[in-house]
Amino acid sequence: MRTLMSHTETQSMEMNWVDVASRNVAGIPTMTPSTVKWISQSVLYLCQFLGQNSPDPRQWQPLEIHAWHQQLLQTVSAVTANSYLRGVKTLCARLYKLGHLTNNPTLHIPYAPEPPAQPKAIKLGTYRAMRSAAQTTRDTAIIDTLWGTGCRITELTTMALTTLELWAENDKHCMAIQVRGKFGKARYVYSDAAKSIADWLNERPTDRTHALFTTQHGKPLTTNAIQSILRKARISANLPKNTVANAHSFRHAFAIRMLDAGHDISAVSAWLGHEDPTFTARVYVIRREDELRRKYFNHNGHNSHNGHNGRY
Numbered sequence: 001m002r003t004l005m006s007h008t009e010t011q012s013m014e015m016n017w018v019d020v021a022s023r024n025v026a027g028i029p030t031m032t033p034s035t036v037k038w039i040s041q042s043v044l045y046l047c048q049f050l051g052q053n054s055p056d057p058r059q060w061q062p063l064e065i066h067a068w069h070q071q072l073l074q075t076v077s078a079v080t081a082n083s084y085l086r087g088v089k090t091l092c093a094r095l096y097k098l099g100h101l102t103n104n105p106t107l108h109i110p111y112a113p114e115p116p117a118q119p120k121a122i123k124l125g126t127y128r129a130m131r132s133a134a135q136t137t138r139d140t141a142i143i144d145t146l147w148g149t150g151c152r153i154t155e156l157t158t159m160a161l162t163t164l165e166l167w168a169e170n171d172k173h174c175m176a177i178q179v180r181g182k183f184g185k186a187r188y189v190y191s192d193a194a195k196s197i198a199d200w201l202n203e204r205p206t207d208r209t210h211a212l213f214t215t216q217h218g219k220p221l222t223t224n225a226i227q228s229i230l231r232k233a234r235i236s237a238n239l240p241k242n243t244v245a246n247a248h249s250f251r252h253a254f255a256i257r258m259l260d261a262g263h264d265i266s267a268v269s270a271w272l273g274h275e276d277p278t279f280t281a282r283v284y285v286i287r288r289e290d291e292l293r294r295k296y297f298n299h300n301g302h303n304s305h306n307g308h309n310g311r312y
Contacts, residue, residue, distance in 0.1 A: 017043075017055050017056075017057055017091065017095060017100075018036060018039055018040050018043060018055075018091060019036075020095065020098070020100060021039070021090075021091050021094040021095050021098070022035075022036050022039075022094075025098060029184075030183055030184035031183055031184060032154050032180075032182070032184070034154055034223075035182060035183065038083075038087050039087045039088075039090055039091050041084075041087070042083075042084040042085070042086075042087025042088050042091075043055045043087065043088060043091060045068075045072070045084055046060075046065065046068050046084075046088055049064075049067075049068040049071065050064060050068070057091065057092055057095055057100075057101060057105070058101065060092075060105045060106075061105060062105050062106070062107075062108060062109060065085075065088065065105060065106055065109055066109050069081060069084075069085045069109065069112070072084060072085075073112055078111075078112040078113060078114045078115070079114050079115075081112055082111045082112055082114060085106070085109065085111060086111075088106055089106040089109070092104045092105060092106045092107075093106070119252035119255070119256070119283060119284065120244045120249055120252060121244065121249055121252035121253035121255075121256050122147075122244050122245055122246075122249035122250055122252070122253045123244070123253075124253075126237075126239060126243055126244070126245055127143070127147050127250070127253070129237040129239060130143055130230070130233040130234055130237050130239070130245060131143050131144065131147075131233075132237065133233050133234075133236035133237035134229075134233050134236075135232065135233070135236065137196065137199050137200050137203050138200050138203070138204070138213060138214075139229050139232075139233060140196045140199075140200075141196040141197050141199065141200040141213070142156070142213060142226060142229060142230075143230070143233065143250075144191070144193055144194070144196045144197070145159075145175075145191060145194075145197065146247060146250035146251070147193070147250050147253070147254070148175075148190075148191030148192065148193045148194065148254075149177075149189035149190060149191050149254070149271075150189070150250070150251045150253075150254025150255060150258075150271060150272055151179055151189050151251070151273075152179075152181065152247075152248070152251060152273075153223050153226055153227070153247035153248070154181075154223055155179035155180065155181055155189070155273070156179070156213065156221075156223075156226060156247075157211070157213070157220065157221060157222065157223060157226070158179050158180040159177050159178075159179055159211070159212040159213065160177075160178070160210040160211060160212060161210050161211075161212055162210050163177055163178035163188075164176075164177045164197075164212060165177065166194060166197065166198055169192075172192045172193070173192070173193065173194040173195040173197075173198060174190070174191070174192050174194060175190065175191045175192075175194035175197055176188050176189070176190050177189060177212070179273075181273040182273070185273070187270070187273050189271065190271070197212075200213075205217065205218040206218070207219075213226075226247065227246070227247060230245060230246065230247060233245075251272070252284075254271075254272075255268060255272055255280070255283075255284045256284055258271065259284055259285065265277050265280060265281055265285070268280055268284075
């Protein structure tokens with residue numbers, strides 16, 4: 001027999017909109033904790049602007065949300081303001097799709113223009129130094145996996161033995177493994193430098209978890225633990241503190257490396273798990289003037305000025 005809930009209990013359930021949006025039509029969570037946290041923070045800032053104690057997207061108006069976004073632009077960068085707006089847009093889009101909203105109040109609110117992205121990619125020498133300084137076989141495998149696949153650090157924690165494929169091809173150790181990206185979307189990532197993965201599997205503790213990367217006690221590694229592993233590798237390699245060596249810098253390096261190797265933009269976009277290749281192009285295809293000049297004069301023998309040092 002169904003138990004009737006009080007008005008207060010019903011209202012409390014209705015107010016948990018972020019939790020509602022984080023689930024699919026079957027009520028199964030499909031968002032990562034980091035995505036839920038990002039959306040919750042964005043909604044909190046909007047509610048503070050609107051004077052709402054609890055978020056109620058059914059009461060939000062486009063002009064009010066636009067005014068909030070404009071106010072954000074007075075205190076934070078366009079990238080940050082757009083990120084908060086994107087969080088609110090994501091919430092409303094999902095609630096509308098699930099049928100909780102009759103219209104999407106954020107649909108026609110534009111983002112602010114952003115400066116061209118300049119992703120900070122880890123350098124090949126830094127990667128090699130960190131790899132050599134890694135303290136364990138597992139740590140080496142983690143560094144190699146970030147370098148070879150371009151996956152997000154949160155995706156690294158979703159790698160499972162049940163989807164892992166290892167094989168040898170042309171003297172290379174190859175790997176394919178499934179990850180879960182933003183909003184729980186699954187895709188495969190690949191690496192042709194997976195010998196360290198095979199080495200790690202020989203040492204990996206036997207346990208009931210399917211996680212590829214675990215602690216010495218067999219528990220799945222967290223993103224914080226992986227960040228700590230990278231930090232220790234950087235310190236052990238005696239690299240300066242300001243050296244670009246965080247987990248996301250491996251992803252940037254992967255994207256730029258693949259594009260420079262001549263791979264199709266749509267393929268690189270799919271490998272990165274981007275929804276739209278135009279986003280990949282906007283972030284990674286733009287190059288600084290010094291990079292463009294270096295690439296031109298080092299391409300197809302254009303590595304000299306034919307002896308002319310001055311202007312023609």
